[in-house]
Amino acid sequence: xxxxxxxxxxxxxxxxxxxxxxxxxxxxxxxxxxxxxxxxxxxxxxxxxxxxxxxxxxxxxxxxxxxxxxxxxxxxxxxxxxxxxxxxxxxxxxxxxxxxxxxxxxxxxxxxxxxxxxxxxxxxxxxxxxxxxxxxxxxxxxxxxxxxxxxxxxxxxxxxxxxxxxxxxxxxxxxxxxxxxxxxxxxxxxxxxxxxxxxxxxxxxxxxxxxxxxxxxxxxxxxxxxxxxxxxxxxxxxxxxxxxxxxxxxxxxxxxxxxxxxxxxxxxxxxxxxxxxxxxxxxxxxxxxxxxxxxxxxxxxxxxxxxxxxxxxxxxxxxxxxxxxxxxxxxxxxxxxxxxxxxxxxxxxxxxxxxxxxxxxxxxxxxxxxxxxxxxxxxxxxxxxxxxxxxxxxxxxxxxxxxxxxxxxxxxxxxxxxxxxxxxxxxxxxxxxxx
Numbered sequence: 426x427x428x429x430x431x432x433x434x435x436x437x438x439x440x441x442x443x444x445x446x447x448x449x450x451x452x453x454x455x456x457x458x459x460x461x462x463x464x465x466x467x468x469x470x471x472x473x474x475x476x477x478x479x480x481x482x483x484x485x486x487x488x489x490x491x492x493x494x495x496x497x498x499x500x501x502x503x504x505x506x507x508x509x510x511x512x513x514x515x516x517x518x519x520x521x522x523x524x525x526x527x528x529x530x531x532x533x534x535x536x537x538x539x540x541x542x543x544x545x546x547x548x549x550x551x552x553x554x555x556x557x558x559x560x561x562x563x564x565x566x567x568x569x570x571x572x573x574x575x576x577x578x579x580x581x582x583x584x585x586x587x588x589x590x591x592x593x594x595x596x597x598x599x600x601x602x603x604x605x606x607x608x609x610x611x612x613x614x615x616x617x618x619x620x621x622x623x624x625x626x627x628x629x630x631x632x633x634x635x636x637x638x639x640x641x642x643x644x645x646x647x648x649x650x651x652x653x654x655x656x657x658x659x660x661x662x663x664x665x666x667x668x669x670x671x672x673x674x675x676x677x678x679x680x681x682x683x684x685x686x687x688x689x690x691x692x693x694x695x696x697x698x699x700x701x702x703x704x705x706x707x708x709x710x711x712x713x714x715x716x717x718x719x720x721x722x723x724x725x726x727x728x729x730x731x732x733x734x735x736x737x738x739x740x741x742x743x744x745x746x747x748x749x750x751x752x753x754x755x756x757x758x759x760x761x762x763x764x765x766x767x768x769x770x771x772x773x774x775x776x777x778x779x780x781x782x783x784x785x786x787x788x789x790x791x792x793x794x795x796x797x798x799x800x801x802x803x804x805x806x807x808x809x810x811x812x813x814x815x816x817x818x819x820x821x822x823x824x825x826x827x828x829x830x831x832x833x834x835x836x837x838x839x840x841x842x843x844x845x846x847x848x849x850x851x852x853x854x855x856x857x858x859x860x
Contacts, residue, residue: 426478426825430454431467433483434794436805438490438766438780446759448805454488456787459601459825464781486819487792487805490780491550492735493769495694496673496723498556499540499565500533503851504728513641513703521728525557527854533558535846537565542840543733544571545821545829548790553635553694553723553773555608557583559592563603569836570826572788574604574773576635579623580614586622593630602824604774607670611637612648612656617663624664631668633774636660638672641705645677657682666691671772673723674699675713676706683709683716692719692772695764697741698732699725710746711755720764721772736813739765743810758810791820 435452455463501521508520533556544552551572554562559575566573575596577589589607596605607630609615609623627634638656639645645655652659658681660666666685671692675682686693695708713720722742724733739761746756770779777786794802798812821829828835 426456427458427472427476428456428822428825428827429472429477429480430456430483430488430791431480432485433791434485434487434805435464435781436487436489437464437782438763439782440763446762446806448487452488454781454789456822456825459787460783461781461785461787461789462783464783481820483791484795486794488781488789489792489809490766490770490778491788491790491821491823492548492765493721493773493775493779494544494549494552494724494733494735495692495721495769495772496696496725497540497552497554497733498726498728499552499554500528500536500556500558500562501726501728502536502539502543502847503528503532503854504726505731507851508728509702509731513705514643516703516729524854527857528557528850531561532850533561534565535843535850537562538569538836538838538843539847540727540733541565541569541571541836542834542843543727545834545836546815546818547733547735548792548815548818548821549733549735550788550790550821550823551769551773551775551778553606553769555610555635556726559596559605563596563599566602567600568838570602570823570828571836572602572775572778572823574606574775576606576608578608578610579619580610581616581619582614583610586619586626589623590626593626593632606635606774607632608635611640611644612660613644620660620663620665624667627665627668627670633668633670634665635671636673638675639677639682640674640700642677645679655679655682657685661685661689671719671721673725674705674708676700676708678709678713683712683718686713686718687716690719692721692768694721694723694769694772695742696723696725696730696738697745698734698738699729701741701745702731703729707745707749709749710742711750711752714756714760719768719771721769722761722765723769734815735765736809736815736817739810739813758804758807761810762806787822787825789822790818792817793819 666689
């Protein structure tokens with residue numbers, strides 16, 4: 426479709442300086458098919474009559490790039506509010522893994538679609554998704570029109586290096602909305618032989634690698650006990666990051682770990698909501714920013730968070746950084762908004778996303794400023810990070826298609842059908858667990 430947005434405020438995020446953002450007033454943005462073709466002041470000269478499929482008067486509301494949720498496990502929606510109030514290892518071994526063993530058929534398709542609905546209500550236009558059923562996750566993304574970058578969760582119990590190679594080749598030619606990155610679950614779930622196999626693939630394809638890294642203090646200590654090295658240093662010694670990549674969580678990072686991330690140009694994907702809920706700790710975000718490490722933000726999965734809400738994550742990133750540093754000036758709002766857009770796009774390898782400019786993919790969200798939590802308009806960026814919420818998301822567009830607008834979804838399936846399927850799945854699992 427060809428869509429014209431006008432009478433808009435526009436935050437393009439087209440800046441390398443994350444702390445000097447300017448909002449364009451009285452702006453206009455054109456989308457032709459799946460690309461942005463114009464961003465700027467309102468134009469007196471318009472297209473010929475009949476060119477636009479829709480012309481949307483935003484009445485001064487805000488357009489900004491869609492948020493990039495740079496770490497999640499979408500299909501874990503079935504465990505929302507089921508496996509709670511436990512430390513990470515007990516949470517995984519006693520609750521998550523036994524229930525995951527009961528997933529079957531097309532469960533992950535419906536559970537992923539449920540997550541996609543929630544992403545859209547939060548202005549999220551792409552997700553970096555690690556889970557067990559890549560075929561069904563990819564199918565859900567395509568059927569809903571949502572942008573997904575899959576990443577392998579290979580470990581000693583799931584998948585193999587050969588399967589990782591096959592999936593890398595297949596999903597990177599699957600559909601324009603789907604990408605695939607090399608990865609593994611974590612050092613503590615993956616033996617050295619498999620890790621070396623992943624590193625070999627990274628060299629074969631000159632590709633980045635991603636994994637959960639240094640999420641808990643015990644993970645770090647156990648890795649040192651096994652290898653005499655912290656997780657980032659050990660993985661780097663295997664050649665894992667010779668072509669870049671990144672780590673999810675990165676809470677318990679020592680100076681030598683940050684040296685690896687800085688030297689290898691790795692991204693840190695911080696997940697404050699999950700880290701708080703699982704009592705894993707607070708990542709040293711200010712030090713990462715100081716070193717010039719690319720930072721992105723993820724919600725983690727709906728079993729450990731439990732909310733797929735980028736507004737809450739943005740507030741927690743800055744709030745926890747201030748608390749950790751005992752410095753109210755630490756990690757300002759502008760830096761956090763950059764992480765949620767440009768930083769996420771960079772971490773996910775989405776070079777055509779994360780900002781609004783001619784030629785970029787039309788992944789964007791419209792924020793309703795005509796609500797109490799956005800008034801007065803002293804500073805739009807600070808309002809977004811410190812007082813913004815899902816209630817302000819008026820419209821979410823992915824790849825030039827409006828998938829969510831004014832509380833209505835346009836994803837090819839009725840939400841009630843998705844909700845019904847999700848409840849059937851968890852109901853079946855609960856019943857089988859009692860037998």
